[in-house]
Amino acid sequence: MxxxxxxxxxxxxxxxxxxxxxxxxxxxxxxxxxxxxxxxxxxxxxxxxxxxxxxxxxxxxxxxxxxxxxEPADDWLVRLPGEYTRRRIELTTLSEAWEITRPVFVKPPSDKSLPAAVYADGSRLPRGGDGIGPGTAVLVSEVVTFAAEYRLFVLDGEVAAASRYAVYGRLDTAPLGDGTRDADALRFARRLLGAVAGTLPSAVTVDVGLVQDPDTGAEHWAVVEANMPWFSHSYCAEPGRVLDTVLRxxxxxxxxxxxxxxxxxxxxxxx
Structure with a gap:
């Protein structure tokens, strides 16, 4: 009509x-x-x-x-250069992850079919359930500490809206302001989006965070994950600009x- x-x-x-x-x-x-x-x-x-x-x-x-x-490709995060991830990440299956004998962070690439969490070893992962099975794709990452995490709603390669959503792994939402950390997050996002042009859909959410090196205490910006705007919380991001991204x-x-x-x-x- x-x-x-x-x-x-x-x-x-x-x-x-x-x-x-x-x-x-x-x-x-x-x-x-x-x-x-x-x-x-x-x-x-x-x-x-x-x-x-x-x-x-x-x-x-x-x-x-x-x-x-x-939606972004399941292996998008795995294919990023190390300077953008700051940790080891692999895409595998749930059955292969069951064999892991060390603490790891495990999550599905996009769906919420199993809890995204740190598991003491692969034996703690679900063995089955609604929507998951041995062949379910999972991202396995070494355990790192994010001092702060930000959600970016990206439209045509530019940040349309953004919000902080966590501090040291705990939900702590805030709109972006004039703080140094907020500005650094956006600066890192612009550099990332320029480097990965063409590898993401025109509308996507990208989470970034400040990783703390466990040995030196140094902090580095890194990608947390990429997801679908149509299944992402907006937190404190401007709703109208979030809607623009969702509609696309x-x-x-x-x-x-x-x-x-x-x-x-x-x-x-x-x-």
Missing amino acids: TGDPGVLLTSAQQTSTTALLARAAAGRGMDVTVSTAPEAIDAVAGRAVHWYGGPRAAAQAADRAGFALL AAGPRDLVSSHDLGFVRTAAATV
Whole structure:
């Protein structure tokens, strides 16, 4: 429909970010619909539908509503030069991670299919459960301490919105201000994004943090991870700019650019 501002479709599990984005979308004249049932999704099919919510609910709605989901490649973090990660990271399977005999940090590349945490050894990792199995992809990293962590909503290679979200591993949110650490985080982000141009979707979240060297105490900026804006908390980032990123990252399939086609989440990945 010409002139239709579109629809923000959200999962039934509502969060503080869902509420902020819904308010921002409504302020632009968009309709906001909760995907509580197939009938709710069918009611908006044929319009410009965008998504915010979890991947499992997205898998049930994407084809019916006609939207595509962008996500970074599973091995993006592994392929970064060491100057941007400051730790050893490998992409492997859950079954291989079970054999690890040292403390490690383990997380899925994008989904929240198992808890991202430090595990004393591989035997502490889940052996099965809803949505995971021996072949589940996991990122395994040496254990490091992040003095501060920041979430960046990136649109077309530029930071559109940002927020601090943790200090020494504990949730501690704050909007970016004039502090030296905030400015350094953005400076590192600009250098990183220039170095990795073309390797990420046009809309993505990138978390960066200040790593402390356990031996020298020196601090270095490093990438924590990259994720999907349509499943990322906004924390204290400006909701309107977060929404801009979300709309690009999860929107009508026929509007996906040639660059972003390589980052469209497949049906197999959403199950």
